[in-house]
Structure formats: C-alpha cells, structure tokens
Amino acid sequence: MQIERSATQFDTDELVINMGPQHPSTHGVLRLVLRLDGERVVDADVVIGYLHRGIEKLSENRDWTQIVLLTDRMDYVAAATNNLGYCETVEKLLQLEVPRRARYIRTILSELQRLASHLVWLGTHAMDIGAVTVFLYCLRERELILDLFEEYCGARLTYNSMRVGGLPIDLPPGWDRKVREICDIVDAKVVEYEQLLTQNRIWLERTREVGVISGVEAVAMGFCGPPLRASGVARDVRKDEPYAAYAEFAFDIPIGARGDTYDRYLVRLEEIRQSTRIVRQALDGLPEGPVLGKVPRLIKPPAGETYHAIEAPKGELGFFIVSDGKSISPYRFRVRPPSFCNLQVLPRLVRGHLVADVVALIGTIDIVLGEVDR
Amino acid sequence: MDQPAAPKPPSAPSPPAEPAGAPPAPTAAPAPAPATAAAAPSTPVAADAAPTPRPAPARPPAARPEAKAGAARPEPKAPPPPPGPPDPPPPADVAAPSFITALQAAFPGVGTVTYWVGDWTVIVPADRLIEVGRWLRDTSETAFDYCADLTAVDWPMRAPERFDLVYCLYSVPHRFRLRLKVRLADQAEAPSVTGLWPAANWFEREVFDMFGIRFTGHPDLRRILMPEEWQGHPQRKDYPLEGPGELLLEDPQEWLKLRNAAREADFD
Numbered sequence: 001m002q003i004e005r006s007a008t009q010f011d012t013d014e015l016v017i018n019m020g021p022q023h024p025s026t027h028g029v030l031r032l033v034l035r036l037d038g039e040r041v042v043d044a045d046v047v048i049g050y051l052h053r054g055i056e057k058l059s060e061n062r063d064w065t066q067i068v069l070l071t072d073r074m075d076y077v078a079a080a081t082n083n084l085g086y087c088e089t090v091e092k093l094l095q096l097e098v099p100r101r102a103r104y105i106r107t108i109l110s111e112l113q114r115l116a117s118h119l120v121w122l123g124t125h126a127m128d129i130g131a132v133t134v135f136l137y138c139l140r141e142r143e144l145i146l147d148l149f150e151e152y153c154g155a156r157l158t159y160n161s162m163r164v165g166g167l168p169i170d171l172p173p174g175w176d177r178k179v180r181e182i183c184d185i186v187d188a189k190v191v192e193y194e195q196l197l198t199q200n201r202i203w204l205e206r207t208r209e210v211g212v213i214s215g216v217e218a219v220a221m222g223f224c225g226p227p228l229r230a231s232g233v234a235r236d237v238r239k240d241e242p243y244a245a246y247a248e249f250a251f252d253i254p255i256g257a258r259g260d261t262y263d264r265y266l267v268r269l270e271e272i273r274q275s276t277r278i279v280r281q282a283l284d285g286l287p288e289g290p291v292l293g294k295v296p297r298l299i300k301p302p303a304g305e306t307y308h309a310i311e312a313p314k315g316e317l318g319f320f321i322v323s324d325g326k327s328i329s330p331y332r333f334r335v336r337p338p339s340f341c342n343l344q345v346l347p348r349l350v351r352g353h354l355v356a357d358v359v360a361l362i363g364t365i366d367i368v369l370g371e372v373d374r
Numbered sequence: 375m376d377q378p379a380a381p382k383p384p385s386a387p388s389p390p391a392e393p394a395g396a397p398p399a400p401t402a403a404p405a406p407a408p409a410t411a412a413a414a415p416s417t418p419v420a421a422d423a424a425p426t427p428r429p430a431p432a433r434p435p436a437a438r439p440e441a442k443a444g445a446a447r448p449e450p451k452a453p454p455p456p457p458g459p460p461d462p463p464p465p466a467d468v469a470a471p472s473f474i475t476a477l478q479a480a481f482p483g484v485g486t487v488t489y490w491v492g493d494w495t496v497i498v499p500a501d502r503l504i505e506v507g508r509w510l511r512d513t514s515e516t517a518f519d520y521c522a523d524l525t526a527v528d529w530p531m532r533a534p535e536r537f538d539l540v541y542c543l544y545s546v547p548h549r550f551r552l553r554l555k556v557r558l559a560d561q562a563e564a565p566s567v568t569g570l571w572p573a574a575n576w577f578e579r580e581v582f583d584m585f586g587i588r589f590t591g592h593p594d595l596r597r598i599l600m601p602e603e604w605q606g607h608p609q610r611k612d613y614p615l616e617g618p619g620e621l622l623l624e625d626p627q628e629w630l631k632l633r634n635a636a637r638e639a640d641f642d
Contacts, residue, residue, distance in 0.1 A: 221572050306492075331527070
C-alpha cells in the first residue's frame with residue numbers, strides 16, 4: 001500500500017454538502033445540495049416536494065366552494081390573496097359580477113395581507129443575516145394585522161375569507177378605524193426598520209452586489225413579484241391587468257436599479273408604504289351595498305377554461321382552471337405558484353457566492369414551501 | 375416510566391372493545407391467516423397494513439368486482455368525463471387582437487384560434503411548437519418573453535391525443551397574454567421549450583412528474599414534487615385519489631373496527 005502525498009499538497013476536490021430539509025434558514029422543508037469549492041458555491045441543486053399534499057389533485061375532487069379552504073393552505077403566510085386569486089378565477093369562468101363594496105374590501109384585505117407577508121419576510125430575512133431585533137419588531141407589527149383578520153373572519157392564519165361572488169360577511173363595526181390606526185403604526189415602524197437596516201454597514205455588506213440578476217435574465221428565468229421589479233422590470237399585475245378594485249387607486253410600482261439583494265429589500269419596504277396608501281384610499285372611498293353578488297345556488301361554470309393571475313405578495317399567482325360544465329368540481333385545477341418560479345432562479349443566484357450568502361439569497365426570494373410544493 | 379404506562383390504557387378499554395374487535399379477527403383468520411400471523415409479530419408496519427385486505431369471507435364475490443371497477447375507473451360516480459375541451463372559436467363580434475392577426479399572417483393555416491371569457495388560445499401542432507414559440511418571442515410586435523405557466527390537462531376519453539399541453543405566455547413590453555396549446559398522444563414526446571424560455575425548466579419537470587409526459591431536449595428531466603422512486607403519475611385522471619381503499623367510503627364503521635384491531639395487535 002503506497003500513499004504518495006507531499007506535505008504541501010491538499011485535497012482540492014469539490015465538496016458536496018446537504019443543506020436542509022431541516023435547517024432554520026431554509027424557511028420550511030427546502031433542501032439544497034451545494035457543490036462547494038472551498039467557501040465558494042459552484043452549483044446548487046434544489047430539492048423540493050417535502051410538503052407536497054396534492055392540492056391540485058384534491059381540488060379536482062372537491063366542489064367549487066370547498067376549494068377556497070384548500071387555497072389557504074398553499075401560501076399560508078398570505079392566505080387572503082390565495083382566496084382572492086381563486087375566487088376571481090371562478091368568477092371569470094362564471095362571468096359573475098362582484099359588488100363594488102366587496103371588491104373594495106377584497107383590496108383592503110389583500111393589501112393588509114401584503115403588509116403581513118412582507119413583515120414576515122423582512123423579519124426572517126434580517127434574522128438569517130443576523131439582525132434578530134428586526135425579527136421581533138416585525139412580528140410585533142404583524143400581530144396587529146393578524147388581530148384585524150381575526151376580528152374580520154375569526155381566523156389568524158388560514159382565513160377562508162372570501163367566497164365565489166364576494167365575501168362571506170360585511171366588515172365588523174369600528175373595523176375601519178382600527179385599520180387606519182394600524183396603517184399609521186406600520187408607516188411609523190417602517191421608518192424604524194430603515195434606521196436599523198438601510199444604512200447599517202453589516203446589512204450593506206451582506207446584501208449589496210449579492211445575487212445580481214439583470215432584468216432580461218430575470219424575465220427569461222421566470223422571476224416574478226418584488227424580485228423581478230428589483231431587477232428594473234416594472235411588472236405588477238395590479239397595474240398591468242387590474243383586478244379587484246386596483247384600477248381605482250393611485251399607487252406607485254417601486255423598481256430597483258441593480259437587481260441585487262439590497263434592491264429587493266428596498267423594493268419590498270417601499271411596497272409596504274404603497275400598501276398602506278392603497279388601504280387608506282380604499283377606506284376613504286368604501287362604497288355602501290351588499291358584499292355578495294348573485295351567486296347561483298350550485299356553482300357549476302359552463303364548460304371552458306381560463307387563466308387568471310393576481311399579484312400575491314410573492315409575485316404573480318395564477319390559476320388555470322378547466323371546467324367541463326357537468327361535474328360539480330373543476331376538471332383541471334392548476335396553480336401557478338410564485339414561490340415555485342422564484343425558487344427556480346436560486347441556483348443561478350447562488351453560483352459563485354459564498355456559503356453564507358446562500359442564506360441571504362434564500363431569504364431574499366421570499367419562498368413559502370407550502371406554496372412551492374402544494 | 376412511560377413504557378409500562380403506555381400499554382395499560384389500550385388494555386383497559388380493550389375488554390369492551392373486544393367483542394367489536396374480535397369478530398373481524400376470526401373471520402379474517404381462515405383466508406389470510408398465514409400472512410397476518412407471520413407479519414404481525416415481526417413488523418408493526420405490516421400489521422398496520424393488515425386491514426387493507428378486506429375481510430375476505432364476508433363478501434368476496436361482491437368485493438372483487440368492485441375492486442376491479444375501481445381500478446379501471448372510467449366512471450366512478452360522476453357523469454363520464456367529456457372527451458375534450460370545447461375550444462370554442464371566437465365570436466364574430468370580438469375583434470382579434472394584434473398578436474393573433476400577426477401570428478395568423480406569419481403562419482397561415484397553422485393554428486386553430488379559440489376564445490373563451492376574454493382569453494385567446496392558439497392550438498398548435500407539436501412539431502411546429504418551437505418554430506411558433508420562437509417567432510412569438512423574437513418578433514418585436516408580439517414579444518412573448520415571459521413563460522408564465524406551463525401545465526397539462528388529461529382527457530383520457532379523447533381518441534389518439536390524450537393530453538393537452540398548455541403554455542401561458544405573457545409579453546412584458548406589450549402586456550399581452552396568450553395561451554398555446556399542443557395536443558399530444560399518450561406515449562408521445564413533446565419538444566422542450568427550455569431553450570426559448572428557461573423558466574419552463576421546472577414546469578416541464580412538474581408536467582413529467584404529474585402526467586408522465588416526456589420532453590425531448592430537456593436538460594434535466596427528473597421528478598420534482600414526488601419522490602424519485604414513485605410509481606405512476608398522480609395528476610392523470612386514472613390515478614386514484616386516496617389510499618385506504620373503498621371500504622372506508624362504503625362502511626366507515628367496519629373500517630374503524632379493523633383499524634382498531636390492528637392497533638391493538640400492535641400493542642400485543
């Protein structure tokens with residue numbers, strides 16, 4: 001047995017390490033197989049499916065009203081926008097008119113949901129990078145928003161807050177005043193987060209020039225939502241294909257210049273401010289009237305198919321639904337989950353970066369594994 | 375401390391439960407006795423699976439055809455599935471948008487245009503898909519540069535072409551939306567569009583995983599949501615929805631008894 005190895009020569013093979021599925025910074029059960037050259041990431045393979053519950057298959061065996069409940073379980077950090085996307089798709093198939101008041105309240109709920117989702121994102125992302133204080137602050141403010149949801153629909157996480165054709169109930173009395181108060185609180189707190197992070201030297205060094213992606217490449221790779229806008233592409237379903245009542249409000253679409261992790265942070269912070277702006281406008285102009293349209297007793301859309309997208313907090317959430325016009329459940333129920341599409345870009349983002357940046361990059365694309373795996 | 379405490383509670387309620395739990399055990403004994411008796415002491419997993427073979431002597435002639443009907447499953451309970459989507463042509467009073475007219479001018483006679491609730495779809499033959507897709511992406515007046523979604527629909531009753539592949543395209547500069555549809559036979563392969571839209575990579579993996587449709591030219595065609603060693607493709611219409619079998623649906627009480635008996639067997 002001969003071993004020929006000089007004292008100065010070291011093994012320089014690539015090292016394969018496994019990150020997850022049980023890892024605090026993978027935000028759920030995400031598994032990454034990283035190929036490392038020293039501290040640099042050469043390549044990454046994303047392994048998903050640990051939370052696959054077959055929601056698409058299950059929905060093809062439930063009736064149209066029962067599916068609202070299943071959509072809660074996809075992006076469980078932003079259940080209200082999932083409800084909205086599904087209900088609007090079915091309304092499009094039914095060609096159903098939704099009362100104006102219901103559309104306004106839906107807009108308010110989805111913007112509150114965007115606030116809550118972005119706060120969770122900011123807290124966990126900052127904690128991954130090491131700023132634990134921000135996590136505590138963000139969850140404190142998110143709690144207030146969850147209280148609003150609890151007062152409206154009785155649930156704090158899986159809301160089941162919308163129905164095909166409108167809403168299950170009207171707003172409770174005095175709710176709008178509380179929403180205004182919380183919008184003021186959130187606006188004030190965003191300034192605090194910015195004081196903690198925006199000029200923070202550690203934050204800048206950990207996020208700037210990390211995971212840069214150009215606008216053209218981001219579009220080709222299927223990026224959507226805030227990450228796409230941070231790459232300089234002004235694409236927002238709320239503006240481009242207005243749904244609910246978004247066409248009636250004034251708001252801006254923040255876009256980034258460099259497409260790095262820092263820009264994605266700035267874009268989402270600005271979106272928080274824009275969301276409170278939309279909520280205030282919607283409360284100011286909230287019309288009177290019913291909240292549920294003329295819904296047929298048995299929902300059974302005519303045979304046909306449609307794709308409808310909304311802007312969920314994570315990006316473009318699309319539903320492709322085929323109705324055969326005969327059975328009481330959809331013939332084909334397909335979800336286009338934004339986290340799934342954004343996660344696909346992760347190997348491209350982490351290539352060439354340090355292992356520590358992988359944590360920052362998982363945080364920056366804002367994934368929820370319940371939605372990735374369905 | 376927990377170890378001795380744990381077996382007690384099951385044994386205490388078991389006397390009242392035994393009359394209920396006992397009958398299935400002797401009835402099941404004649405037919406599958408060797409299998410269960412051998413499996414129960416060795417592995418608890420096998421004992422757990424014991425209730426799934428139904429109590430054979432009770433109604434073997436009734437059970438068998440039912441199980442077969444469930445396996446073939448063209449029409450479990452609902453009316454038979456339609457042979458295919460309606461794909462209605464656009465009504466006369468709806469003007470075709472510019473990208474449809476441009477596509478028809480560039481590829482005369484290639485696609486069938488359909489329209490439903492405001493959505494435009496073009497049905498393209500599979501062998502022209504890449505050509506049409508490249509033209510749609512690269513022509514400045516259409517510029518469908520974003521592949522929003524890619525999925526499939528299973529129409530098992532439709533004669534040779536069982537699957538619809540549905541490509542939801544979006545044009546970021548023009549804000550157009552268009553669906554391309556490709557009809558595909560059961561064992562046929564579709565051309566991969568990952569060369570046109572890299573975003574389609576995971577979508578095609580998911581379609582392969584869920585429907586078993588293979589894509590020629592895909593860089594890395596593996597299962598994505600289901601485990602690597604999984605058998606079958608869950609989104610196909612002939613794939614069953616749930617595991618415990620028809621007994622749970624037909625007679626939940628009987629199913630519950632069998633399950634409880636299996637659990638008690640575990641403790642012994």
